[in-house]
Amino acid sequence: MKELEKNPEKLSIVVIEDNRGDFVLIEDFLIEKFKLVEIIHFRDFKTAVNFLETNKQNVSVVLLDLNLPDKQGMELINDLLCYNFQTPIIILTGYSDLVMAKHSLQIGISDYLIKDELTPVVLHKTISFAINRNSFINHIESEKVNYENLFNFSPQPTWLLDSTTLKILNANKAAQNKYGYSLEDFLERSFTDLHPEKEVLLIEQKLASDGEELVRYPFTHFLADGKEIKVDIYSKAINYSISGGLIVQSNDITKTLKRISTIEAQNAKLKEIAWTQSHVVRAPLCRILGIINLIEEESNNPADMEFWLKQLRVSTNEMDDIVKNIVNNTNNFEEE
Known part of the structure; x- marks a missing residue:
């Protein structure tokens, strides 16, 4: 209520009331308590709905009499709520029906007032609370939609x-x-x-x-x-x-685990290649170095020279095969 007084924005209030005397009384109460108010009056359901369908964004609150010429009671309430105008609706009735009042509040009516008990203060408070409550509910619904969108459209x-x-x-x-x-x-x-x-x-x-x-x-x-x-x-x-x-x-993570498995297999092959380089290659290399030393020491003996040259060729061919094998393994590794 205080928020409306501090920030007196113009309110647009639709009054759906077929009794002229009741409308004049409600109009007087509204003018007395609200500094800036536009009061729009309708005598029947049909014309009121036609207006609300095209102006629902500009209407602050609806005051609804339960006995109209073309619709009454719960049928009137249900039919108006079906349009989902998202505007707070306050019922004004000439008689007290607690069962109807309770049910109305459960299905979406903002408040339920008895005309004989109506005063400017009561009407002012009820409208103020209804507008504030409706704004809060609309904000919650908007946040709910945002969270639903975040849920539904998450990748x-x-x-x-x-x-x-x-x-x-x-x-x-x-x-x-x-x-x-x-x-x-x-x-x-x-x-x-x-x-x-x-x-x-x-x-x-x-x-x-x-x-x-x-x-x-x-x-x-x-x-x-x-x-x-x-x-x-x-x-x-x-x-x-x-x-x-x-x-x-x-x-x-199926692809991630597969990539990890591939990397682990590649690492195993790299270790194998490294082991080959550090161990298998060393055997023929050591023999070649030993033969060279012997050739240098026995260079004057042609028979021994021929023998050591044959051994040198054998070790060299072995070395060549090992190098080719390393190259093939490396090429296969790169292809994978």
Whole structure:
């Protein structure tokens, strides 16, 4: 109420009332309590709805009498709410019906006032609270839509789970596209159904840890076509319904693990090549160096010279074969 007094923006109030005397009284109360107010009067449901459909963004609040010439009671309330104008609606009625009042508030009416009990102060407070409450509700709904968009359009497969049963309550577009299940298919499953039986206890323990990454473990997930992928799982508890909820994301690491496996295999081959260079190559190389020393010492003996030259050729050919083998292994390594 004080916010409206400090910031006296012009209010546009629609009064749907067929009784002229009641309307004049309401009009006087509104003019008395609101500095800037536009009062728009309609005597029946049809003309009021026609106006609201084209001006709903400019209407601050609707004051609704429950007995109009073309519609009355709960039928009137339900039909007006069906249009979802997102404008607070306050009922003004000549009689007290607590059952109707309670039901009206449950289905979306902002407040319920008895005309005989109406005063300028009561009307002012009711309108002020209704406008502020409606603004707050609209803000919450807007934030809800934003979070739903963040959930649905996240590029990571994401699920909303019941924290007690791990039943899937929602699955975003990325999860549906990646796993090949429709939303309806997911809603019939528990999150553990995506895992092999041997991993069920592990995933239950991980999801119960409330996102604590004490141990990173690559889990297995089954896609709709039976294909297996390896995934990292991330989860966080959220406030949702009575039992609580979990937001869970998966990250496909199948290609990453394959690359790691390839790198490890390549490293093994590199070690093998290095071992060959440091051990296998040294044997013929040592023999060649030894033969050269002997040739230098016995250079005057032609018979021995011929023998050592043959041995030198044998060792040289062996060395050549080893070098070719190293080159072939290196080429195969580069191709992989």
